[in-house]
Amino acid sequence: MRSPLSTPAAIPAGALAGRPQPVLAAPGGIVLRPWEPSDAAVFLAAYQDPAIQHWHTRQPASEAEVNDWFEQYRRSWEQEEGASWAVTRGGEEVLGRIALGGLNLDDGVAGCGYWVLPAARGAGVAPRALAAVSAWALGEAGFHRLHLSHSTRNNASCRAAVKAGFRLEGTKRSEAIHSDGRHDMHLHARIRGDD
Template sequence: MNRVLSTPPTIPSGRLSGSPHPVLPVTGGGLVLRPWEPDDAAAFLSAYEDAEICRWHTHRPDTEARARAWFAAYREDWERERGCHWAVAREDGAAVGRMALRRLNLDDGVANAAYWVLPAARGAGVASRALAAVGAWALEEIGFHRVELDHSTRNHASCGVATKAGYRLEGTRRGAAVHDDGRHDMHLHARVRGD
């Protein structure tokens, strides 16, 4: 069924998929955001062996083959303009974290950010700098109007990352997500163009 919009889409179809998935610089620390590669499977899988990452992420790969299948799905997300997924990588190419824009709504110009950082890279501002970089790219270069994220109200580290990266706390969504230990209230943060 074809939908007819009364307003033009914020981001025209093909704006993302019409070019290769970009590598984005991250200010400070020699980091970049780059597409996931098959050789990243071991590092990706190791993230989901970390207790803190598992605490906040219920969807987890269980083998390197499954991780590589996720990477293939990430490439398809880019091609279909459903999502953008990056490894946060050091200068030597080693992946130390994940950054993603999911649930892309090109009509309204809204995306949802998600991230994690491996234990060895925590405490150095990696996540907040990567989140700031993806927000700047989405809002200023691609033309999204809003990038939002949510996290458990119990995840104080993620709240700090969002705030440090310029994503304002907008409110609490009660009982909005299921974690391994039950339902959690979720904080909603966002950056909008012009912030």
């Protein structure tokens, strides 16, 4: 049993799960929405991309497994542990994925992760989606700090983080395993009140 906090929780239990996962809009017709079963094929195909395979070592093997992941995303929202959105053009065409994970409602802290399909890269999709999630999380949802990590060799992810207002805080040495071995990881964060 957890001991009670000596300070109020940043986000009261039930504040997120008490309402549906939001649909969020970003400039350029980008819409972030919860995943739907009809997205399974494009989600699975994304993990056939060499870059996504390289940077994301956990990969689904079938559409059935993808749908299991989608169900886990739904449960994570209900249990206030995480949120995953399909990044889409106008709510239809899937362009990528963005997620919040490791939600700590007591401290108001969460981690971010994202990928973008090859055809949508270079158009600012990731930073716009990350900025939209950040505005919601640090505003209406009540979080105080969001953080993300990426390989020091993943320049595209670094650019997306910086464009979305995530400041580089440091390097975590040999923190993560990718397809070619251990990588140092950059830590970026954005806190409520950052410009």
